[in-house]
Amino acid sequence: MTRNIYVIPLTIMIIKKQRRWFIKALTGIWLGGLGAVGLITAFSYLPRPPKKIFLKVKLVPNKVIVGPEYFLLLSAHGPIALSRTCPHLGCTVNYDPEENIFICPCHQSRFTLLGRYISGPAHKDLKPLKLKHTDAGFVLEIA
Amino acid sequence: MTKWLSWGVTATLLIATLSGIIISYPYHEEHPLISTVGIETVVPFGDFFRALHYFSGQLTLLLLWMHTVEALIKRRAQSRPWWSWSILILSLPAILFILFTGYVIRDDETGFSAGRIAEHLALSIPWVGKYMNHLFFLVSQDGVHRPWLIHVYLTGLVLGGTGLWHFRLRLLSLLDLGCWATICTALSLVWPASLVAPQETTLVKGPWFFLGVQELLRYLPPFWAGIAYPSLPVVCLFGYYWRPRLATLSLLLWALSYGIFLLMGACR
Amino acid sequence: MKKGFIILGICLLIFVVWRETQRKRAPHVFLTTSGRIEMCLACHQERPSKPHAREVVGCSPCHNGQPLRIDKSLAHKNLIFNAGDLHVADSSCGQPACHPRRPEWVKKSLMATNRGIIDTLRRYWGEANKPCPDTVESLLKSGKNSLALDYFRKLCGSCHLWFPRGKYQGFLAQKGGGCVACHLVPNKKPKGHPFLTLNIPIRNCARCHNRSGRIALTYQGLYEAEGYGTPYLHGDFGADTLLDGRFVQHIPPDIHFKKGLVCVDCHIKEETMGTGKSYVHMVQSLEVQCTSCHGGTGHTSKGHIIPGFKKEKGRSVFIDHHQKVHPLKPPLPIACRHPVHKNLSCQACHNRHVPQCFGCHIRRVANEKQLDKLSGKETPGAWEEFRSYMRYKTPTLGWYKNKIVILVPG
Numbered sequence: 001m002t003r004n005i006y007v008i009p010l011t012i013m014i015i016k017k018q019r020r021w022f023i024k025a026l027t028g029i030w031l032g033g034l035g036a037v038g039l040i041t042a043f044s045y046l047p048r049p050p051k052k053i054f055l056k057v058k059l060v061p062n063k064v065i066v067g068p069e070y071f072l073l074l075s076a077h078g079p080i081a082l083s084r085t086c087p088h089l090g091c092t093v094n095y096d097p098e099e100n101i102f103i104c105p106c107h108q109s110r111f112t113l114l115g116r117y118i119s120g121p122a123h124k125d126l127k128p129l130k131l132k133h134t135d136a137g138f139v140l141e142i143a
Numbered sequence: 144m145t146k147w148l149s150w151g152v153t154a155t156l157l158i159a160t161l162s163g164i165i166i167s168y169p170y171h172e173e174h175p176l177i178s179t180v181g182i183e184t185v186v187p188f189g190d191f192f193r194a195l196h197y198f199s200g201q202l203t204l205l206l207l208w209m210h211t212v213e214a215l216i217k218r219r220a221q222s223r224p225w226w227s228w229s230i231l232i233l234s235l236p237a238i239l240f241i242l243f244t245g246y247v248i249r250d251d252e253t254g255f256s257a258g259r260i261a262e263h264l265a266l267s268i269p270w271v272g273k274y275m276n277h278l279f280f281l282v283s284q285d286g287v288h289r290p291w292l293i294h295v296y297l298t299g300l301v302l303g304g305t306g307l308w309h310f311r312l313r314l315l316s317l318l319d320l321g322c323w324a325t326i327c328t329a330l331s332l333v334w335p336a337s338l339v340a341p342q343e344t345t346l347v348k349g350p351w352f353f354l355g356v357q358e359l360l361r362y363l364p365p366f367w368a369g370i371a372y373p374s375l376p377v378v379c380l381f382g383y384y385w386r387p388r389l390a391t392l393s394l395l396l397w398a399l400s401y402g403i404f405l406l407m408g409a410c411r
Numbered sequence: 412m413k414k415g416f417i418i419l420g421i422c423l424l425i426f427v428v429w430r431e432t433q434r435k436r437a438p439h440v441f442l443t444t445s446g447r448i449e450m451c452l453a454c455h456q457e458r459p460s461k462p463h464a465r466e467v468v469g470c471s472p473c474h475n476g477q478p479l480r481i482d483k484s485l486a487h488k489n490l491i492f493n494a495g496d497l498h499v500a501d502s503s504c505g506q507p508a509c510h511p512r513r514p515e516w517v518k519k520s521l522m523a524t525n526r527g528i529i530d531t532l533r534r535y536w537g538e539a540n541k542p543c544p545d546t547v548e549s550l551l552k553s554g555k556n557s558l559a560l561d562y563f564r565k566l567c568g569s570c571h572l573w574f575p576r577g578k579y580q581g582f583l584a585q586k587g588g589g590c591v592a593c594h595l596v597p598n599k600k601p602k603g604h605p606f607l608t609l610n611i612p613i614r615n616c617a618r619c620h621n622r623s624g625r626i627a628l629t630y631q632g633l634y635e636a637e638g639y640g641t642p643y644l645h646g647d648f649g650a651d652t653l654l655d656g657r658f659v660q661h662i663p664p665d666i667h668f669k670k671g672l673v674c675v676d677c678h679i680k681e682e683t684m685g686t687g688k689s690y691v692h693m694v695q696s697l698e699v700q701c702t703s704c705h706g707g708t709g710h711t712s713k714g715h716i717i718p719g720f721k722k723e724k725g726r727s728v729f730i731d732h733h734q735k736v737h738p739l740k741p742p743l744p745i746a747c748r749h750p751v752h753k754n755l756s757c758q759a760c761h762n763r764h765v766p767q768c769f770g771c772h773i774r775r776v777a778n779e780k781q782l783d784k785l786s787g788k789e790t791p792g793a794w795e796e797f798r799s800y801m802r803y804k805t806p807t808l809g810w811y812k813n814k815i816v817i818l819v820p821g
Contacts, residue, residue, distance in 0.1 A: 042277070042278060043274050043277040043278060044277070045277065045281055045284055045285050047284065048284060066343070085259075085283075088263070088360075088365075089259060089260040089263040089264065089360065089365060089369075090259035090260065090262060090263045090283060091256045091259050091260065091347065092255070092256070092259075094343050094344065094345060095343070096345055103345045105256070105344055105345055105346050105347035106256050106260060106347055106349075106357065106360075107357070107360050107361045108345075108346075108361060120361070121360060121361055121362070
C-alpha cells in the first residue's frame with residue numbers, strides 16, 4: 001500500500017509529462033506539416049501557356065531575322081527557328097553580323113547560324129523552336 | 144573602437160530598407176524594367192530614391208564585409224557560442240543575395256542576364272537545385288516575381304535577425320543614422336544608380352561583385368564555378384570557430400584568387 | 412563632426428528639392444511599337460521617315476545614347492550624331508534586326524575603298540606594279556603616305572564614304588558620311604531631322620560623280636565650261652555655278668533624265684553597295700547594261716534582278732522610283748542587231764558627245780600647306796590641278812574586251 005502511495009502520483013506525473021511532450025510533438029507535427037505543405041505550394045508554379053507567334057516575313061538566304069526570343073533564317077534545308085536562350089546559363093544569345101555567327105554575351109559561347117555549338121562553355125547546340133509554315137506566314141511556338 | 148563600422152552596417156541597411164519601401168510603391172513586378180525606368184524618369188524624386196537605395200545597399204555590403212574582417216581580426220568568434228557565430232555569418236551571404244536580387248528585379252540588361260544565370264546555377268545544385276530555383280528564382284517561367292519576394296522577405300529577416308541582435312545591445316542613435324544618410328545622399332547625387340539598356344552586344348557584364356564568378360563560368364562547369372567556389376568563404380567563416388588558422392589562410396587565398404578573377408572580368 | 416554631417420544632409424536635401432523643381436519629368440514611360448523602352452521620345456519630336464518612324468524605331472537604335480534616361484547629360488552619353496558614319500554603321504544601320512552585313516559590304520565597295528583611284532594613281536606614278544591593296548580604310552588606319560598617296564589624300568580624299576560629313580566648310584560639308592552620303596534628303600525645316608530615303612536623288616550622286624568622266628553632270632545636261640563663266644549675258648556670267656564654284660552650261664540631257672529616271676533606277680543596290688566582294692576598278696563592279704532592260708530580261712550581267720523592269724501585258728516596261736511607267740524600246744533590229752555592228756557597244760553610237768579635258772597637269776608647291784582630307788591635318792606640299800581646255804566633243808572610240816567602246820579622259 002505504502003508503495004502505491006508513491007507510485008500512483010509518480011505514474012500520473014510521468015503520464016502528465018509524457019502527455020505534455022506528446023502534445024508538444026503533436027503541435028510540432030501540426031505546424032511543421034502545415035509549413036511543409038505550404039512549401040509545396042511555394043515551390044510549385046503555374047506554367048504559362050506556350051506562346052505562339054505569327055510572323056509574316058520573307059526569308060532570304062544569309063539574312064537572320066532577330067526576334068526577342070528567336071532567330072529565324074533560311075537554311076539549305078528550308079526555314080529554321082532557333083531559341084535565343086543560351087544552353088549554358090540561359091542568357092539571351094545575340095547575332096554578330098561581322099562574324100556571321102551567334103554569340104552569347106555573358107560567357108562568349110559561339111554557335112553557327114544553324115545553331116551548332118562552336119566554342120565556349122555551352123557545349124550544346126541552340127535549341128530549335130517549333131516552326132510551322134502556313135499560307136499566311138510562319139507560326140512559331142516558344143516553349 | 145570601430146563601433147562606427149557595425150553601426151554603419153545597421154544604419155545603411157535601415158536606409159536601404161526605408162528607401163526600398165519608398166520605391167516599392169511605384170514599382171510593378173509584372174513590368175519590372177518599365178516601372179524601374181518610370182521611377183527613374185517619371186516619378187518625382189524617383190531617381191534620387193533609387194540611387195539612395197542603390198548606394199545604401201552597396202554600402203551595406205561593403206561595410207558588412209569590413210565588419211566581418213574586423214570581427215575576424217579581433218577574434219570575436221571565440222567569445223560567442225558557435226550557433227550565434229554561425230547565424231551572424233549567414234548575414235553576409237544573405238546581404239549579398241539581397242543585393243543580387245536587387246539587380247535581377249530591375250530587369251535591365253545586367254539584371255535579366257543575372258537572373259537567367261542565377262536560375263541555371265541554382266538548377267546545377269544536386270538534389271535540391273530544382274527546389275532552390277523554385278523558391279528563389281524561376282525567372283524563365285515567372286519573371287522577377289520570386290526574386291522580388293526574396294528581395295523583400297530576406298531583407299525583413301536580416302533586419303529582424305541582426306537588428307534584434309544590435310538593438311538589444313544599444314539603440315541605433317538617430318545622429319548616426321543621420322550621418323550615414325548624408326553619406327548615402329552624397330553618393331547618390333554624385334553618381335546615378337546603374338541601369339543598362341537592353342542591346343544587341345556581344346558582351347554583357349554582371350553586377351560588379353559577380354564579375355569574378357562570371358569570368359570563372361567561362362572555364363568551369365556551372366556548379367563548381369557558380370556554387371561551390373563562391374560558397375567556400377562562407378564555409379571558411381563557419382569553420383573559423385573551430386580552426387581559425389586554417390580558415391584565415393583559406394579565406395586569404397580565396398580572396399586573392401577572387402580578386403584576380405574579378406579584375407579579369409572587369410577588364411573585358 | 413557629426414553635427415556637420417547633419418547640416419550637410421539638410422543642405423543636400425534642399426539641393427535635391429531644388430533640383431527636382433528645375434527638372435522636366437516625362438509624362439509616362441515611352442515605348443516603341445515593339446515594346447522597347449525609348450525615353451528619348453519624351454523630349455525629341457523628330458520624324459525621320461516612314462520606315463524609321465519614331466514610334467517604331469525610336470532614336471537610340473541609330474543614335475545610341477542611353478534610352479532609359481532623360482537627364483540630358485546621362486541620356487546623351489555615347490551619342491552618335493551621324494548614325495550612318497561607316498565607323499559606327501555596323502552597330503547602327505547594320506545591327507542584326509535592321510540591315511545586317513550591309514555596312515560590311517558597303518565598306519568593301521569602291522565608293523568606300525576608292526581602290527580604283529588609289530591603284531591607278533600608284534601604278535601610273537610608278538609606285539606599284541600590281542593591283543594595290545590600299546583602301547581609304549587602310550590609309551586611315553595606317554597613315555601610310557607617298558607622293559601619289561599624298562596627292563590622293565589632298566585632292567581625291569574627299570570623295571569617299573568614310574569622309575566625315577559636316578566636318579569641313581563649303582562644298583565639303585555635304586560630302587561623305589557613310590550610308591547617309593546617299594540615303595539622306597535634307598529637311599526644309601530648320602533643325603528638322605533629315606529624311607532617310609531609298610529614292611536617292613541625283614544631286615546626292617552628283618556631289619561626287621562630277622569630276623573625271625563627269626557622268627552625273629552630263630546625265631543632267633550640264634557641261635562644265637571653262638573657268639570664265641562665258642558667254643556673258645546681261646552683264647552677268649552666262650553659265651551656272653556648281654557648289655564648288657565651277658561653271659556649267661546647259662546642254663541637252665540624257666534621254667533617261669528627260670523621262671524622269673534617276674541614277675539608282677538603273678544602278679541597283681548590288682552594284683552601288685556591293686555584294687561583299689572587293690573590286691579594284693569600277694568596270695569590275697558595273698553590272699547593269701543597256702541591254703539588261705532594252706531587249707533583255709531585266710537581269711544584269713551578274714544575274715541580279717533590276718527591280719524596275721516589269722512585264723506588263725506582254726511588253727517590257729520600266730517602273731521608276733516615282734512609280735511612273737515607261738515603255739522600253741528594244742534595240743533596233745537592223746541598226747543594232749546587224750552583224751556589221753556586232754562589236755559596237757551601245758554607247759559607241761548613242762553617246763554622241765562626252766566632256767573632254769585636254770592638257771591635264773598638276774603641280775605640287777612644296778613650300779605651301781594643304782589639308783590632308785584623310786587625317787584632317789594640314790601638311791606641307793600643296794597640289795594644284797590645271798588643264799589646257801575643256802571640250803564637249805564626239806568621244807574617241809577604242810577597243811576594250813572585244814568591243815568598240817567610248818574613251819573618256821579622266
